Amino acid sequence: MELSFQHANPGAGNESTILRIDGLLPDQPVCLLVDAGAGVDVADALGPDEYLTGILLTHAHLDHYRSLGENLVDGAPIYAATPTATVLDRVLDLGVGEYDLSNVDAVRNALEPVADWTTIVEGLELSPLPAGHTLGAAGFLLRIEDDDETVTVLVTGDFTRRHTAGYEPMPGTLPVDVDVLVVNAVTREQYAETLDDALDTLLSRARAGSRVVAATSGLRGVQIAYQLGHLADDLDVDLPIRVVGQAARLAETLDYDVPNVEWVPTFADADDVLEPGGVTVSGPEVPVGGSTAVLYREIADDPDATFVQLTGGGTDDVTGTACTTARYVLSNHPTRETVDELVTTLAPIHVVVNHQTGRGADRYKDEYRSYVWAPSDERAYTLRDDTGWTAPPWVTEQTKRLVWEHRREHGPRVVESGDDLPTPGRVDTPDLAAEGVDVARFRREYSDTAGSDADAGADRAAVREATSADSTRSEVGSVPTSTGDSAAPASDSTSAADGSGGQSGDDSPPASSADGPSTRVVLARLARLEAALDGEVHDATVVDAGDDVTLLRLADVPAGLEHGDEVGVRIVPEFDR
Template sequence: MEVTFQHANPHSGHESVLVRLSGDVTDQTACILFDSGTDVDVDGLLEDDEYLTAIVLTHAHLDHYATLGTNLRDGAPVYTSEPTAAILDTVLTEAATNYDISNVDAVVDALEPISDWTTVLGDIELRPVPAGHTPGAAGFPLRFDDGGEHRTMLVTGDWTQRSAAGFSGLPTTLSPDAVFLTGATNEEFESELTAAVETILERVRAGSTVLVTASGLAGVHIAALLAELDTIDIDPPSVSITGHAAKLYETLGYDYSTVTSVPTFDDADVILEPGAVTIAGPEVPVEGSAAKFYDCVQDDPGATLVQLTSGSVSPVESAGCTVDCFQYSNHPPEAAVDDLVEDLAPRQVVMMHQSGAALSRYKDRYDSFVWATTDRDEYRIYEDGTWVAPPWVNDRVARRLRSQQYGNGSSLGSFIDSERSLANVEQSEISLEAEGLDVSSLRTQFRQSAPELSKSKSASQYTDSPVEGEDTDILEHVDEIKSRLSRVEEALTDRDDAGYGTHQVRVVDAGDGCLFLRLCNTDDVDQSLTHGDTVTIRLQNTPD
């Protein structure tokens, strides 16, 4: 039995890999492509006598499906998780309006959503496991039997140990012999995500019309997080999720009372609302639904644009509205990559989705054979019952690594038992802390607050009984404040000027210490007002 791998696009993302398995386990070479990103050309990878056995799609992000349509051949199925399969038609159709995405119908026809062990060819099987990162994302354990010995590999795809909108992170209880590991990292994701949510809440509470622009699945994620704020005693804002993101939200089965899904609309201005959130895509408002909403708010000093970007595009930096931008790139911190390798204890680690110095840092890092290559050469990692050392590793180092592998148990024929319970790729209850939000910080700033009476005393006890000490001082201050407010109110209401009128306005926080008063109904204003006029106002709180 022999196993080899070949990077399919080492200079254009480095997230796609062709794995070949040949020998006793199957009559022909099984050629399995994991993800089909930019510049992947299966015809150029396969020999004339080879056939594509299957394509495995880890999740529905452009850099992983960009060339799916051009690489279909030989009747190969496209395996993916059930949630990703459910949204893929919508995702590909939307992407085709802006990118060179072809053969959408053919890809959808080739889809085979799976949730359990599935035979690929001969004795080769694979199945999805949760991978965090984005709703529906999956890693794929692959197993085969060689001479009565179970052998296993794991292709992680993009992963986190954080949950993503209720889809749990990559499990660490697996025990693969080899792991194809995405090494992309982001040290700031949790702080950026928390800052984005804090900004949205601040602007909503200030009465601003808040437009959040994000990619489709990122829009679903942020909508779910905002809706779940009530689980940490924070009033969730009213949210309208629109366009492509709304279609994904509905297909994935999300349903929150505070979120209104608007897949199609004619008038963007009707959906936008002061003190509420509208979510639209893409992540920068230059096209699609986001552009329509941005046209309505870009010159409004009382509106706010919050952009959640992947870092691959240039955001809007300034406009007539308040503009914010946060990097939304859901990858683990570097320490989590190290922890995962330590937990899995594989004998082979093939690094993916990194380049340059970010890739080189993984060389010789673990007690495993590490393959951190950036070429299209085919490398053999398993042959005749032995996991093969890279050709640049000398015999002395290879013996040392194998000795260490024996010590940690990773060379004892580890396998993923078919009877072992593996988590399914499915939506579950959302924990905001597990999603990466700083719950303590959010509670400190936004937790619902209302004066509560002591459970040991009734309200009448507080009004009918004398209050001693500090409580007496507090009540005296309250009485003084009430007296002052009463005098202010009398002064403000004693107005006989015939030109005086009462009009309802909304206070809008425009940022940078500026407050605006927006007339709620300009048709009721008899006076002629022009820019720069000075007017006298009466302040009175009114119910929303």
């Protein structure tokens, strides 16, 4: 039995790998492509006598399936955990126009959902393992048997040790030896803290009576709604949450039922899904199309509204609006410590570093008592030949001894096809702490006001009626106006496509909302806000900030101002605009 690996797109995402297994088929190796990211050309990578045996898709994020259609050769099936296959089937058609996805019908027909041990060829089986990261994500455990030899390979895909919208995480231990670990080693150190801050912003702004739009991708939209809905339920606060467009369709497809959350795949009018004191989750992450553009256009000139971007990175902040804006990068990856723990616990002979290049990959070299491979090229590297396991040519004899001593401490344990392994699935009882949410923090912050929400629904309606005639709106200069047709779906520019509804034609002032047990309290607060915001707001640039004098240049000079006039200035930080 011989085993080798080859990075399929190190110049792009480096999340895609070709595994070759010799000795199972006559005159040719078994060739498996793990994920199909940008720039993968499997036909070019395979030799003249090599054929693609199968594709392993770990999850339905675009950077892992972008080139599936282009690399669907030799009649190879696409193995995916059942929930991942379900999500991919939903998003394929909507991604055609936005991302130029090809062969979507062939991809759909090639999908082979797996939930347990599945035979690829005689002597080679795979089983999906939960991976966290996103809805339905899965790693794959490969069991290779040739004569009396058994080899186990674990491909993690993107993974976490956190629950994700109820889906279970990558297990920390396994009842088997892992000989080769192909690990996606991209990390995010502050994810949990950022998630808490994002949830706090959504919750606090809604409870202050704001119309809140959370703009994000389809899968992340389901995740944030799951966490926010269950958090509001735990705190016993009144928080209407509407999830619109593609995220709503995905949630319905995956049969989610979350307290405080309503799934709205399509809507005719923005006012149908926007509510003071509520959160509306839409896509994409930026207000250039889909549901987000429709909703953003409705709230952009409302100083009481809030627009929150929940991104995976790579998007710019939205500025130049009257509404409050905020942006959080929610890239759900493990910490470096979590990657270290996984490698150390599994004690593989070989570690192949994926989804990292350059310094990000080099930092894992010589880190473990395993042979660590982190090349930045597309060469094929041998992990095992006909004499047994091979060491990289650059390692010393001392390193070899350390690897095998460490191995002897942890084995041997051989996986059997009947072994009971964890499989990708969703827990019945939500566990917010396992999702990375600091529930104790929210209980401390909201315990003094949670009880007052018993009357909040009635108060909200009363305040809306009492204040609608007196509400004011500020003017802004430039607001994106391009959206899709209100009756047809528009695409999401993130990892899944998103549907859009129509734009409201009602120019009436936005309604305010209650944040407390009585209308009187809320009206008093609104009166104070109105007094503070009385008058027009004009953008200005600081052109000089000396020790004693600060000079401002107004972008638009109000009519009637003369030299020597005194005016009041209200400083609005960029975050609050």
